[in-house]
Amino acid sequence: MARELFRFKGGVHPPDHKAESNARPIHAAPIPRQLVIPVRQHIGNPAKPVVDVGDTVRTGQLIAAADGTISAAVHASSSGTVVAVEPRVLPHASGLPDLCIVIDTDGRDEWVERTPLDYRAMPAADLRMKLRDMGLAGLGGAVFPSAVKLDAGPAQICPLLILNGGECEPWITCDDVLMRHHADDIMRGAAIMRHLLGSTEVLVGIEDNKPEALAAMREAAARLEFAVEVVAVPSVYPGGGAKQMIETLTGRQVPSGKLSTDIGIQVFNVGTAHALARAVLHGEPMIERLVTVTGHVLRPQNFRVRIGTPMQTLIDLAGDREGATGVLMGGPMMGLVMPNSHVPVVKATNCILVQSRELFPAPPAALPCIRCTRCADVCPAELQPQELFRFAKAGDFGRAQEYHLFDCIECGCCTYVCPSHIPLVAYYRYGKSEIWAREREKRAADLARERHEFRQFRLEREKVEKAAKLAAKAAAARAQAAQDQARRVAPATDAPATATPDAAAGGTGEADAKKAIIAAALARAQAKKAQSAPKNTGQLSPEQQRAIDEIEARRAKIRELARKPLESETENP
Amino acid sequence: MTDTSAPGRDSVTRIMAWVLGALVPGIAAHVWLFGPAILITLALATVTAVAAEAAMLRARGYPLRPFLFDLSAVVTAWLLALSLPPLAPWWLIVTGVLAAIVVAKHLYGGLGQNIFNPAMVGYAVLIVSFPAQMTQWAGPLELTGTSLTLNESATLIFGGELPRARLDAVTMATPLDTLRTGLLQQLTVDETLRQPIFGTLGGVGFEWLAVAFWVGGLILWARRIIGWQVPMAFLAGIVLAAGLLHFADAGRYGSPLFHFFAPSVALAAFFIATDPVSGATTPRGKLIFGFGAGVLTIVIRTWGGFPDGVAFAILLMNLAVPLIDQTTQPRIYGETRTGREPRA
Amino acid sequence: MLTAIGVMVLLAGVIGVALGWSAVRLKVEGNPLAEKIDAILPQTQCGQCGFPGCKPYAEAIARGEADINQCPPGGEDGVKQLAELLGVEPKPLDGEHGVPKPKSVAFIDEQTCIGCTLCIQACPVDAIVGAAKQMHTIIASECTGCELCLPPCPVDCIAMIEIREDLPHWKWRYPQIQLKRVA
Ligand code: SF4
Ligand code: SF4
Numbered sequence A: 001m002a003r004e005l006f007r008f009k010g011g012v013h014p015p016d017h018k019a020e021s022n023a024r025p026i027h028a029a030p031i032p033r034q035l036v037i038p039v040r041q042h043i044g045n046p047a048k049p050v051v052d053v054g055d056t057v058r059t060g061q062l063i064a065a066a067d068g069t070i071s072a073a074v075h076a077s078s079s080g081t082v083v084a085v086e087p088r089v090l091p092h093a094s095g096l097p098d099l100c101i102v103i104d105t106d107g108r109d110e111w112v113e114r115t116p117l118d119y120r121a122m123p124a125a126d127l128r129m130k131l132r133d134m135g136l137a138g139l140g141g142a143v144f145p146s147a148v149k150l151d152a153g154p155a156q157i158c159p160l161l162i163l164n165g166g167e168c169e170p171w172i173t174c175d176d177v178l179m180r181h182h183a184d185d186i187m188r189g190a191a192i193m194r195h196l197l198g199s200t201e202v203l204v205g206i207e208d209n210k211p212e213a214l215a216a217m218r219e220a221a222a223r224l225e226f227a228v229e230v231v232a233v234p235s236v237y238p239g240g241g242a243k244q245m246i247e248t249l250t251g252r253q254v255p256s257g258k259l260s261t262d263i264g265i266q267v268f269n270v271g272t273a274h275a276l277a278r279a280v281l282h283g284e285p286m287i288e289r290l291v292t293v294t295g296h297v298l299r300p301q302n303f304r305v306r307i308g309t310p311m312q313t314l315i316d317l318a319g320d321r322e323g324a325t326g327v328l329m330g331g332p333m334m335g336l337v338m339p340n341s342h343v344p345v346v347k348a349t350n351c352i353l354v355q356s357r358e359l360f361p362a363p364p365a366a367l368p369c370i371r372c373t374r375c376a377d378v379c380p381a382e383l384q385p386q387e388l389f390r391f392a393k394a395g396d397f398g399r400a401q402e403y404h405l406f407d408c409i410e411c412g413c414c415t416y417v418c419p420s421h422i423p424l425v426a427y428y429r430y431g432k433s434e435i436w437a438r439e440r441e442k443r444a445a446d447l448a449r450e451r452h453e454f455r456q457f458r459l460e461r462e463k464v465e466k467a468a469k470l471a472a473k474a475a476a477a478r479a480q481a482a483q484d485q486a487r488r489v490a491p492a493t494d495a496p497a498t499a500t501p502d503a504a505a506g507g508t509g510e511a512d513a514k515k516a517i518i519a520a521a522l523a524r525a526q527a528k529k530a531q532s533a534p535k536n537t538g539q540l541s542p543e544q545q546r547a548i549d550e551i552e553a554r555r556a557k558i559r560e561l562a563r564k565p566l567e568s569e570t571e572n573p
Numbered sequence B: 001m002t003d004t005s006a007p008g009r010d011s012v013t014r015i016m017a018w019v020l021g022a023l024v025p026g027i028a029a030h031v032w033l034f035g036p037a038i039l040i041t042l043a044l045a046t047v048t049a050v051a052a053e054a055a056m057l058r059a060r061g062y063p064l065r066p067f068l069f070d071l072s073a074v075v076t077a078w079l080l081a082l083s084l085p086p087l088a089p090w091w092l093i094v095t096g097v098l099a100a101i102v103v104a105k106h107l108y109g110g111l112g113q114n115i116f117n118p119a120m121v122g123y124a125v126l127i128v129s130f131p132a133q134m135t136q137w138a139g140p141l142e143l144t145g146t147s148l149t150l151n152e153s154a155t156l157i158f159g160g161e162l163p164r165a166r167l168d169a170v171t172m173a174t175p176l177d178t179l180r181t182g183l184l185q186q187l188t189v190d191e192t193l194r195q196p197i198f199g200t201l202g203g204v205g206f207e208w209l210a211v212a213f214w215v216g217g218l219i220l221w222a223r224r225i226i227g228w229q230v231p232m233a234f235l236a237g238i239v240l241a242a243g244l245l246h247f248a249d250a251g252r253y254g255s256p257l258f259h260f261f262a263p264s265v266a267l268a269a270f271f272i273a274t275d276p277v278s279g280a281t282t283p284r285g286k287l288i289f290g291f292g293a294g295v296l297t298i299v300i301r302t303w304g305g306f307p308d309g310v311a312f313a314i315l316l317m318n319l320a321v322p323l324i325d326q327t328t329q330p331r332i333y334g335e336t337r338t339g340r341e342p343r344a
Numbered sequence C: 001m002l003t004a005i006g007v008m009v010l011l012a013g014v015i016g017v018a019l020g021w022s023a024v025r026l027k028v029e030g031n032p033l034a035e036k037i038d039a040i041l042p043q044t045q046c047g048q049c050g051f052p053g054c055k056p057y058a059e060a061i062a063r064g065e066a067d068i069n070q071c072p073p074g075g076e077d078g079v080k081q082l083a084e085l086l087g088v089e090p091k092p093l094d095g096e097h098g099v100p101k102p103k104s105v106a107f108i109d110e111q112t113c114i115g116c117t118l119c120i121q122a123c124p125v126d127a128i129v130g131a132a133k134q135m136h137t138i139i140a141s142e143c144t145g146c147e148l149c150l151p152p153c154p155v156d157c158i159a160m161i162e163i164r165e166d167l168p169h170w171k172w173r174y175p176q177i178q179l180k181r182v183a
């Protein structure tokens, strides 16, 4: 019985270039002399290093621990010595350095003790913690910590589990060969996922341009004790996107701004399922993955690569060629341009695509948008890319957000069809990160405003308190003076004639006491001032002096201005 | 920072080239019906347009490459030329093209920025300024029995001189114009239609021109150069509005078929209203845009002061585009707010 | 004639009363304009605008007593936003009040600090912690970079450190597509 499939809107059919790399067997890349392992390889908090320079580590040893729920641990990909914990350039479009743990390998590749987990006997929460500490993260590209995705939420159940073997992006074949050669492991991973999510139905979606993978997975499914339906889906880019895969298989759309679990569906990449099986059944943390090395190389193929291996090593293995013009991590549609070819392979590295002028000619000069709406026709998020482009270009980010900029999945379909060759996605990425930056600034400003207002309030309160204290003191002094006087007056009762001048003296006595108090306070203040006189004002250069004067003047003005509203307020009542 | 999503093979030049190609059947029909004069008009319009485009690009500091090669100026020129009477004098053509390229296109910001359809701006300028020259059409070969040779056409277009008798022999008012004049003379449509210029469906010969444009338009649609929305909605607007009027008073208003087979309607439906730059962009917006333009065309033809309403109808709808687009934003993937709950 | 005048007077009267009533009835508490302006100001609270903090400056703008181009931390962008809000022409920043600097945070050299608390008193957002005679530290996430703590420090141990771009704060650049010839 053929399953009814649904067609999501939009999508394109770029040449798939899969044949170049999917025929060769998986080749284990040798362990390089040095591994550079970033602590930030996943979405969420970066892991915290737990090793120091000089430590010897074994293969699979924890070197950076997960920090918080949305995080994943990082492990030594091979045994050796930690030689540096320092920022290195990451495989990221920014080309910025970030904290990495650098290990000089000893070539022995000695493992730590591996303990398989009996997942059926463990409470789900413990198992998830374990997975987080094994560094499990999605291998499909987004590298979201898997432990979080394996939490079905308050409902504790997620009826439909989908394994995504779509791999719609051109050139990439790592999931394809994984399914061909490791279908059983993938299915074991699916069993664990099913257990954790309480799923009742398991579907595997594979694009129909991978017949061998489909056959292998069907065979593996037949060997299972639970039902798994392996479905061939039409090859349309981006049919391997999670939301697109869901719609193709079920006809349902994930509501905008919600998660697929909200409609009872969870999607995992087949690579993640494989890694999960290795982690749970063999106790191996995530220290390696399959990487397609293709494009402008002599022997395009898939390698099993330890995380932290420099990309250039793999390019050399696949046969470096003259005339390379750059390296992409990922495919031509969504991949990122690498700052150089020596950045390390990370958990997100599904493909290393070497560019050349023949394979990837420089795009023709961009023309203005002619509003032809070809982009809108292919947008799988059903957006109006031409409008988003207009707003992002003009810096009108508010409008861009109104037109659902954040629903864009950056699939690149629009860029692919645009007859004006506008790098549309670049504009969306720019717009999104501008909006994020602005939101950060706004939050910082709000915090500052709040704290400033609290400070104003505190100062005022302190002032009032001080005034109250002073008043109390004055009252006490007055009472004291009155007592003194009473004492003085008492012995002179026999001379009533002096009563009137004495009363006058009592008045002056009170005034004197007040004066004395103020004088004492002033003296104290003076002394304090002398004590705390700036000690660095001795040898100031003229411009330093000027700067200080300027700032002092400003502060004086501030003080004066700050006092005004307070005074006027205290005067009122 | 480069964007990695590689652009595909489509290009503006390719789109424009297809549009030009799809106009060829129409041009062929034109030559066959009215003689080769249209070729001179086309050539003159093309040269003027390219020169004006180059000059404007220069003046605005843009490189000639790739802008000159996008062919958009040529498309504008051809569309305008095909809307003009075949024996229009050279200065009329030049003025129209300049108005289209310089004013409507470049003064509004060049390719992609113009809010009005350039060809229609050129046409509107001409018909407002020179109504007499704009309605003087060469009669179809079938009626006049003779057409001007290439040489004669050139003499007429550039010199404006031709023996009076010869000129009268080949020119006559367009069917649309005749219909209007007839109405003004209190003739009923039936009476007017008995005049020799009307054929079985539209005007004699004119219907064949319309068919040729239809062919070109269908090619564009088959190649996915244009969508179906605008042409279909435009034609629907025409038929509906004309049909209503005809139904209300068949004696005063022409039948929808007559309008349907007017060449100007076919040209507008497939080539002019489908101009992406000045048209609506959302799917529903395109329907509204086309339908509105169709209805307005009939309204202006019937009650307006000019024989043809296509240009003004499209320009009016151009004005409404921002509003249309804004109010017809489609529901996006997974959006539930506007009704359609994700299919379950 | 008379009736017309009567009607007009009546109308004016009715409208006047309605306006007056609604002014009393629909009066909004506080000054929403000043609040809107304040929302645009960067809240650095540095006083460079000549007012003791952003709020007073916002109020002054709302009252029409201050110009919109006096806040260097807000930069040209801030001026533009203010201009948009107030419906006036944007203008360049007034250099008298200082020039925009890259965003920075203060950092106390804890070896040198003598714990005099003067910086705490100067900090407009209470971003400095420490007690008398104890070493002081700045909470970097709360420091607005206003520089007000620099001058009072008797041992000059506070430095401003520019915030450098790092991975979480990295932004995609505006795509470089060149349409116009650079002549
Ligand atoms: S990149 Fe964004 S806007 Fe473009 S087609 Fe993909 S989802 Fe739509
Ligand atoms: S495909 Fe390109 S030219 Fe066409 S509407 Fe989209 S952005 Fe504009």
Ligand code: SF4
Binding pocket: C041, C042, C043, C044, C045, C046, C047, C048, C049, C050, C051, C052, C053, C054, C055, C057, C070, C071, C072, C073, C074
């Ligand atoms: S200059 Fe300083 S205090 Fe004034 S508004 Fe700007 S940030 Fe606030």
Ligand code: SF4
Binding pocket: C108, C112, C113, C114, C115, C116, C117, C118, C119, C120, C130, C136, C152, C153, C154, C155, C156, C157, C158
């Ligand atoms: S003013 Fe300077 S010395 Fe005093 S507490 Fe602050 S940092 Fe330390």
